Amino acid sequence: MKRITIYDVAKEADVSLATVSRVINDSRVVREDTRQKVKEVIERLGYKPNAVAQGLALSKTTTVSIVMSEKLLAYNAKILNGMMDVAHIYNYNIMFYTTSKGISKMQDVIESVIKSRVDGMILFNDNFTQEEMDVLNEYKIPMVVVGSRFEGERHDHVGNVYVDFEKLAYDLVKDCFAKGIDDIALMEDKLNLSMMNQMKKGISRAFEEEGKTFDGYLSYNDTYRTSYEFYSDYLKDHKPNRLNIAFRDSQAIAILNAAREHGYSIPEDLQIITVLDDKYLPMSVRPSVLTTFLNMTWVQLPCVF
Numbered sequence: 259m260k261r262i263t264i265y266d267v268a269k270e271a272d273v274s275l276a277t278v279s280r281v282i283n284d285s286r287v288v289r290e291d292t293r294q295k296v297k298e299v300i301e302r303l304g305y306k307p308n309a310v311a312q313g314l315a316l317s318k319t320t321t322v323s324i325v326m327s328e329k330l331l332a333y334n335a336k337i338l339n340g341m342m343d344v345a346h347i348y349n350y351n352i353m354f355y356t357t358s359k360g361i362s363k364m365q366d367v368i369e370s371v372i373k374s375r376v377d378g379m380i381l382f383n384d385n386f387t388q389e390e391m392d393v394l395n396e397y398k399i400p401m402v403v404v405g406s407r408f409e410g411e412r413h414d415h416v417g418n419v420y421v422d423f424e425k426l427a428y429d430l431v432k433d434c435f436a437k438g439i440d441d442i443a444l445m446e447d448k449l450n451l452s453m454m455n456q457m458k459k460g461i462s463r464a465f466e467e468e469g470k471t472f473d474g475y476l477s478y479n480d481t482y483r484t485s486y487e488f489y490s491d492y493l494k495d496h497k498p499n500r501l502n503i504a505f506r507d508s509q510a511i512a513i514l515n516a517a518r519e520h521g522y523s524i525p526e527d528l529q530i531i532t533v534l535d536d537k538y539l540p541m542s543v544r545p546s547v548l549t550t551f552l553n554m555t556w557v558q559l560p561c562v563f
Contacts, residue, residue: 324341
């Protein structure tokens with residue numbers, strides 16, 4: 259039998275997740291007719307909110323949840339190791355959740371986190387919808403969103419640590435303009451679309467200030483399994499841009515290999531810059547791929563578990 263979740267109730271009652279959450283918690287801000295409709299759906303579907311309500315207990319559990327996309331594990335391994343060390347020092351337990359497209363759903367993670375009564379959450383994931391964030395906010399779970407800018411309403415219990423990728427891209431392109439380079443491309447990274455939007459915005463702003471239009475965003479559809487396949491196909495009908503910006507080292511290597519296979523030389527015909535690096539890139543690629551964190555800005559808001 260399918261397990262009934264708060265998502266099923268919201269869909270059946272045609273209300274938001276936050277509204278269902280408020281009804282469960284007997285909030286006064288819900289209209290009476292809406293409250294009755296949601297309660298009727300809860301009873302009809304057999305949803306058991308009591309398990310969730312138990313998660314509202316004020317007692318400390320000395321447990322923190324970490325939520326991360328499976329695809330981001332390799333790039334955050336050092337940060338995770340540091341968190342584990344600090345948790346051990348302060349005798350905190352870590353509940354670690356990984357999410358992957360089509361397998362581990364965000365709604366299941368949220369249900370588990372609420373029911374487990376954790377003292378706080380650390381989110382390495384920008385795939386939460388605004389409704390899902392509203393549910394977490396409703397339960398006042400202290401949380402820190404890491405790696406991407408949290409665009410939702412500011413709350414005292416929500417912190418945000420991120421690199422200002424818009425400023426990074428803007429400063430990088432302005433520096434390139436000063437060196438006489440304006441033939442610039444940004445390779446799309448489908449695993450980090452939030453960062454992509456920020457970088458594209460920064461690059462576009464730099465171009466606009468020069469009276470130009472940025473049209474070098476290299477986006478590709480799902481018919482291509484990898485960046486390498488896309489860029490190899492792209493070079494059949496296009497010359498490479500003078501400067502190519504990639505978000506991850508694997509994409510930088512894909513650009514480099516595809517360009518070489520089409521007879522282009524690095525750095526004579528094109529140059530490549532990547533934002534995210536790892537220890538293998540300097541050892542495996544010649545000539546070296548430049549990694550840039552020019553004038554980047556870290557932003558942090560206070561949040562206490």
